[in-house]
Amino acid sequence: MRAEQFANKTIFYRRTELPSPPERRLYAPPRSICPLCAHADSPQLNKYLKLDQKGSIMAEYVWIDSTGETRSKSRTLKEVEGGYKPEDLPVWNFDGSSTNQAPGDNSDVYLRPCAVYPDPFRGTPNIIVLAECWNPDGTPNKFNFRHECAKVMETYAEHEPWFGLEQEYTLLDLDDRPYGWPAGGFPAPQGPYYCGVGASKVVMRDIVEAHYKACLYAGVKISGTNAEVMPAQWEFQVGPVEGIAMGDQLWISRFFLSRVAEEFAVKVSFHPKPVKGAWNGAGMHSNFSTKEMRVEGGMAHIEAALKKLEPHHEECIKEYGEDNEQRLTGSYETGSIDQFTWGVANRGCSIRIPRETAAQGFGYFEDRRPASNADPYRVTKILMTSIFGKL
16 A cells, blocks of 8 residues: 555555566457446347338438537438438537537537548448538638638649558547556557467457448548557558548548447557657558559659658648647658658668569558548648649
């Protein structure tokens, strides 16, 4: 027992000694469902989900708020033959003063549908609606980065830009500690966790699997998942996707992930450096190519693009996520935030050219600078404008 003084009171608590470093291990507590999330996989909810909706559907409108998080709310619509397209859906609104997207005396922010997906949580015929945020005067909300990105993609559509985004994230418990980490200590050093298998290597694979299936059901072009270098850290990849649809699909896949994790009483962190010290950060590596880069002789176009990206390095960094300086240190598979570099198969550079691309003379490159919390609209837009020019 040990005593400490806190607020003029003596508090006694039992100290649990951490095991010595060689014995440290990842501890995954038994899975439990929070009472607030007791509906997860519950027969109580399922029996209601099976009820006839009498010709109506539930539409979940999703938008991006001022902090780069997703928010959503539902409305009832009439079921129509062939389903809804974005242009068929009604414009809706929300209280922007509660999301820091509008002042209280003029709080309406309008939701303009831009993409529609089958709802993996409520099932057919219900839908998920991704929406842009617009002001009452007909201008895009200041946190609407999709609008300008869409204009850039339309202007340079002839180049057929393909993107593939690798979204890393960290699972946290309700006390904001990486899920499964031993209380008061740390797991064994990095090494066995990347693409790991087994209870001592990974935690909450159920969330990863459920998210994977949810994306596939909704038509998101999710191309894979894997456990990452730091324990409790995972990654999923979306792409290749062309143009503005890349940002749409990455955002809706983030929403799906948070929504799935909610049912397991687990938090999702997109912070680029959730744990200080000798632990990998989290990024959103961005793979990019144009039709000119994907054919014979494409390597010349790749090298030309990198030369155009270099003078825009600082400008790109400003678009690549908050707190990214904590991650881009030149260590732990990152380049330095202060220097633009590129190399073949080098994960310590700003830009990595895959060895296969270098060998065959065409393909794509990977921008390793974006943080895991970066807005995909901002990332894909600045890649395009740095290479092809601003509008």
